Amino acid sequence: MTTPTLTAQLRLDLRHRLRPMSGRNPDEPHRAVTPLELLYDLTYVIAFAAAADELAHALFVGEVGSGIGAYLFAVFGVSWAWLNFTWFSSAYDNDDALVRAAVVAQMVGVVIFVFGLPVSFEDAAHGGSPNNMLLVAGYIVMRVPLIALWLRAAREDPTHRRTSVAYAVVITVAQLGWLLTTVPGIPAGATVVAIVVLAAAELIAPLVIERRYGRAPWNAGHIAERFGLLTLITIGEVIAGTVAAVGALVAEQGWSVAAVAIVAAGLVIAAGLWWAYYLIPSRTILERWPERTWGWRYVHLPLFGAIAAVGAGLHVAALGVEHQELSLLQITLALAVPVACVVVLVFLIWSVLMHSMDFTHVPLFICNLVPLVAAVIIAAVVDAGAPIDLEPGGDLTALVTVIGLVSLSCVIEVVGHELVGYSHTLQAAKRHLLEPEIDERHAEAEGAEPSA
Template structure:
């Protein structure tokens, strides 16, 4: 049998026969782990989760339940984001794409959808001052997490070198999951439930770091982790595009195509593209391949990134609500857009600083320049707006809204252009200063 024939047979066997496979030596020597179609299919459920959470919080804010809506939104985003992070961590080390792994992944996808069905009740309960972790969300989260416990136990059975770490992961997830379930089934005040959930979250985060540092790092692949986190960020950005489409659709349905509609459409797309560009200016893959121990703070910061990016879509959804004649003020819409966009920009700078381990002040001028248009957007809204609700039929209100959205989009342009000009040189200087790169 020729070498080409043997190679073809091997590829066909890998693609067409998904029987039980070993969990070690999954990636051939000299190659890196590639994102699989199964992982991309799994991510599709998160498109639904992000969109559902954004829609619910936009409705809550429009109804005046600002604090409760934001709290329920952060709870929902963390639940789905944390589950995704846990699964991706396992898959990067042991995702062998056999039948058992495929079935376990699909079961977790079912759990995501069950959790999504519990979101309306969660936001309603939060608005009433009750525990946002209702039974349907807890059941969905249980379905998302139990397969992962079994997968970690499977890894412990077959990977002797990392057995202690795999068992520790399985125990950690199981204990945390019991705690999450108890906060849903035991009647307790909302504040007590929130504190209990926060304690569970903090404990699980710390334990996961200790497992990798004390018991041994599981064989996750840095390049694969960087790519997977970037792909979920892309999915979150899809909510910005969807919200832009809805805002423009509402405006054109009411008044037809106009310069304002074109400006909002262009600004929304610039927002999505600018945030995407800014995120990928962080050299995540390149740094993690050389310094994998820097992954811990980097990965947890992404939970905030995944909350902030769909929240940009929430701001655009609120603009659409106002265009339909809601009770929102122009200043309220501006703040709903400025805060999440500013958060994403700051988080991008934070991700860079965590990876490069450079906390100097030389990139502060660019950060300030990026935030200037956001401040200007708030000023415009404060000057042009009143305490009265936004009036879509008032030409001055509509002009002010278009200006606000354009200024918010401009901030991402400033970030991208500025980083393209100084980012490479600044990153190289920081790495040379730390002795991680030779000076040419």
């Protein structure tokens, strides 16, 4: 490397004064996630973990419906704010001082949002709306810096000015809407309806904007890596949460068969989900067919929440064993339902990515769910509606069995994808590669017929 080249590279790496925000190359190969983006992602995973902890507590005390509702609201807020900045950074991140300051400001918003979660779950448990001023304030702080960034992009990138302005306007209007949902005196039912409408409008707006004004210069491969890494970090939080929950159990009661089973299940489930997710060739396919990014990205929104909920389920299992106030069926459902959701969503992500509803996948899909259904059936048969009894001759064997069955589902997911999913993915990709050639041949044939 010559001296001028080295100097230029060091200036780029170490000096973060204002740089032009002219738009990144959407076809830039091998584009990697930056340390700033990783720091940003870690902050959001803390919010997922906090929401999962609140969900675990709600399930443990029997506030199932309200807890799930508040959790879904929290997960949407965190996921959607993260996704919006990821979209922008893929198109315009220049890593200068203003971008870094905007990222830090959004991270402050995440912290405020986390402090509003206990109030959200408490209000929902008492029949109120899951949103509150602190929660909405955090959400708005996460979003407002993005308005300034889109306006800056509109000024410095004339080619995509209308797209950038449209994003800034939509985000501004949406934040005003969220702020209005905190006005005192509005009935809880009306607030929930307004929340659903606002969320739906936010989900639809980017599709309308880029269809009407053109695509922002986001990089499909970069987005695939960002989503994959957030998925990975969220899975890591499952392990961290399990260790913390079982640590509290061990401190109270010492090591037991149940504690070992929960820790082992957490590790097996986390490893299985990680393995299965990365068997989906997201970056390879999206770089070739970037238009598939839209559907693919939206399926990730519930996936993040489902993975974090797996951690909540393991936490509930630890609490159930520690206090012995939950039934075996309650513990089993807390574990099996989120794992089943992740299995379904992984299958759906593959289908959306590959543009294929491969029905030969159905037997594998069913095999993944069979252990989960079996775990619930065993728990229902053993459960007498009473709290779990882990004394000799009690429910310990059944508890270990259902935990093992839930873990087995993730093992089957991995083995099945390795044995069957690989060939199906190749077949689906080859089909799409051949489609343009087939269409071209049909067109040539139709054009040749008149002349003949």
